[in-house]
Amino acid sequence: AAKFKDLKPNMGVIFKFGSKPGILIMAADGSLRALSAVCTHLDCTVKYRPDLQKIHCACHNGMYDLNGQNLSGPPPRPLRQFKVAQKGDDVIVTRA
Numbered sequence: 392a393a394k395f396k397d398l399k400p401n402m403g404v405i406f407k408f409g410s411k412p413g414i415l416i417m418a419a420d421g422s423l424r425a426l427s428a429v430c431t432h433l434d435c436t437v438k439y440r441p442d443l444q445k446i447h448c449a450c451h452n453g454m455y456d457l458n459g460q461n462l463s464g465p466p467p468r469p470l471r472q473f474k475v476a477q478k479g480d481d482v483i484v485t486r487a
């Protein structure tokens with residue numbers, strides 16, 4: 392999904408997970424998580440918002456926390472969580 396050296400705390404990157412986008416987030420505390428980037432409302436691609444430290448969907452102002460839990464706006468369900476592992480400098484994401 393990414394090179395570890397390209398990540399820094401409080402950032403998110405979109406990567407391709409099969410045919411769909413995923414989002415890899417390095418939280419402010421340096422921990423990594425990966426989730427589906429497909430909004431559970433109408434399938435827009437979500438983004439990490441460093442200013443809010445949350446995941447945001449700009450289509451209809453949907454908000455998720457860093458575990459993918461839907462917090463506000465129209466999204467009806469959490470984002471799917473993936474498994475993250477680090478191998479050397481590579482960050483590997485697999486289905487949980």
Ligand code: FES
Nearest residue numbers: 430432433448453
């Ligand atoms: Fe994400 Fe509507 S598609 S909030």
